[in-house]
Each structure stands twice: as structure tokens, then as C-alpha cells.
Amino acid sequence: MSITSPGGVAFEDLTARARIRNAALRYFTEYGFDRATIRDIARAAGVSAGLVRHHFGSKDELRKACDAYALETLHAYVEQAMTEEGLNDSKAFAEARDPLHPYQRYLARALIDESEAAAQIFDEMVAMTEQFLERIDKQRPDPPVADLRTRAALTVAMALGIPAFQAHISRSIGTDILSPEGDRRVVLAVLDIQSHPTIGPDTARTLRQGLDKPDA
Amino acid sequence: MSITSPGGVAFEDLTARARIRNAALRYFTEYGFDRATIRDIARAAGVSAGLVRHHFGSKDELRKACDAYALETLHAYVEQAMTEEGLNDSKAFAEARDPLHPYQRYLARALIDESEAAAQIFDEMVAMTEQFLERIDKQRPDPPVADLRTRAALTVAMALGIPAFQAHISRSIGTDILSPEGDRRVVLAVLDIQSHPTIGPDTARTLRQGLDKPDA
DNA sequence: CAGCTGGCTATACGATCGTTCGGCCCGCTG
């Protein structure tokens, strides 16, 4: 048995630089930037701590390299899904999600750890969601009561809540959502949630009116 | 001008123990458990680092004290909102949200920092959401296609994504969502999102079928 | 074959952080 990298390449076939980057991606995702030590990453990659500095210069540079790798991967997938009208292609939808999971988790962690590159991707995701929502808005009976940008930013933040709190979701439902079975349950539940309103339009109107006159 | 605590009490009127706890709540929320140092917290509270240990014993005990305080506050609010049918009371809805913001943010951070007490609150929130969703399900034309627990856990995780990524949302929309104006925009957008499905039932069905036969 | 370059290791340094220890000062008690 050999540990495989995200691409499916065997552990011992990778260069030391690639093994370090993969180990860093895993440790940054799992423990966050601060708790992930260079020594632990080096040990996981099967090299010395000095080699990490030799290849990447500093821990911050290592983080930037991980950011670039993870975000480039996300970029490639998402761009492909957008150009091919992937939202209507159920097959591409099912196949593209699995390999993206590690990078989604990394992105969520990097956002919380205040990575600059991750913040940039967040803004890009908001821009893409704006386009998506614009299409949705056209086939809506009532006009939106909130500005497009805010709705898009909240949609992205809520979606990222799933990988961010992945461990807690898994514990709550008693199944690791990264496993095939858990992942399936998550997808079904997300589709159900996204295709059904949580609150009725009359309730929303009432709550909205409660905002306008806080002391009525 | 004096810094005020969550309860609105003046800074200098609080006991040193309370000032330490409040400063710790703020620093744990803002920087996370690891990056928040005892020395910084002590300086913000206007005391020495030694006094922190004198009152709380260790950094972990300080965290537990913050957990207990924040989660007890959340508990009190939520319990009140549930018993009084707060979901239909627009006035209580508008007034209860603002003071809860700091504790929501603290909870989101504590969950990511793997606080045990926070995990417990997460499970309780899932249980409450289950009851909420059960009421919603009764007035639905089609039966849910995913189990109740998973839908509830995902709903909680997605909702917590907002305080978790608060900084990024604020940057994206150009307004601090903790300010009155930003908060209003967020509430309106959340109400709009929750009261309108993002994907149609036919699209959801198509995507669901793509899952059952991944190699069609 | 000599010499150099680059991947790689081991050790040590400096800074930071949680923690510990000793003692000061105030207010209460007998």
C-alpha cells in the first residue's frame, strides 16, 4: 500500500518538492496554517525540515505555493464547468465534485487563515455566483429584495460552510461525508435544500417589516 | 470614551476576571485560539499575564470559561426564541439578532478550533433545526429526498458559514456586515435566499439521476 | 579525473509562547 497524491501518482514516484507540497496541503487543511509545523510536514513528506526551506524559502512561501496549486486546480475545474454549461450536464456534475473536495476544504481553511490568494478566489466565486443568480432572477415571479452582490457573497459563504465544518457535519450524521456514502447523502440533501424554500414568502415579508420598524 | 463589554457595562467597572474573559472572547474570535496569546489578552484586559493564570489556571481553562459564557448566552437566547414562537414574532426576531452576533462568530471560530463545548452546541443546533424542518416538511407538496438529520446538519453548517467568513463577505460587498447598514443588507439577502429555491425541481431531479449512474 | 552544482541532512540560533515562581499590597479579621 502506498500513499497516493491528489493526482493518483504513487508517493515514492513524486519529487521531494511535490511530496512536500502535498503534505503541506494536507496539514494546512487539517490543522490550519499555524498548527501545521514545518517539521511535521517534512516528516510526512519523508524529508528533513531543512529541505522544506531549501525548496520553498520560508513557511509563507510554502503557503503561497500551496495556494497557487490548490486555487489553480479549482480554477481549471470551475472554468471548465462554466464553459460547458456544466450545470445542466449531470454527468460532469457528478464526476467533477469528488476530486474537488480536498481543494474546497483547503480553500475554506485558507480563507479563515487569512490567505491573500484565497481571498482573491472568494471574490471570483462571488462574481461567478452573481452571473448564476442573474440567470435565476429572470425566471422569478417577484423581484429580489436584496442587491445581487450581497446575495452572491452570502451564497458563496454558506456553500463554503459545508467544507469548513465538515468534521462537525460528519459527527452529527454519524458518517464521514468524505466517504462515498456520506458524500451521496450530502449531495441529495443539498439538492433538496436548494430546490425548496425554507421560509414562505409571507413569512419573509413579515420578518422584513419587523426590520423597518424595530420599535413598533 | 470607554470600551464597553457585551452587556453594555463600562470597562473599568468590570472585575479583572470579567475583563480577561471578555478580552479572550474577542481575541479568540478574531485571531483563533492559537494566534491569540495570553499576553495580548492580558494587555487588552489591562492586567498582567500572571493574573490570567491566577484566575483561570491555564489557557485551555480560559477557553472553557469563554465557551461556557458564550454558549450559555446563545442557549438563553435561542431557548427563548423557541418557546415564544419567535419565528413568527418579527419584533423579537429583529431585536435578538444584534446582540447575538459576537457569540455566533465565537461559535463559528470555536468549531473550527475544535472546541469540545462548541461541538456540543453544534449538535444541539442540529437537533433544533430538525424540529424546525419537520414543521416545514408537513406543508411541502413533494416528500424530502434526503434524511432529516443530514439536511439539518447542512443547514446549520451553511448558516454558520456567514459568521465564519464574515470578513470576506464584508470585503466583497464593500460594507462591514457588522455595521447597521451591512447587517440590514445581509438580513434582506438571507430572507430572499431562504424564501426562493436556487434550482428548480426538474434540474434537481436531473442532477440526482446523474448520481445514480455515474458512468452512463 | 578534478571541480562544481544542486538535492539533502543535521545542528544550532533566536524569538515567542505557555507556564511557573516569588513577592508586593490591600483589606479583612481576631
Next chain:
DNA sequence: CAGCGGGCCGAACGATCGTATAGCCAGCTG
């Protein structure tokens, strides 16, 4: 008034982490 306990402080210790340095070894070049 003497004694004492708790709030409080400052200095120091030990551990850990990022980083810097010196050197080893294989492979290529002239």
C-alpha cells in the same frame, strides 16, 4: 495592631517553532 489571604505583578524557565548555517553526497561537465 498583628496576622493573613487573595488580587496582582514582574522576572524567569522550558518547550516549540521558524529560520539560518555548515557540510555531505551524487551526477554532470570540461
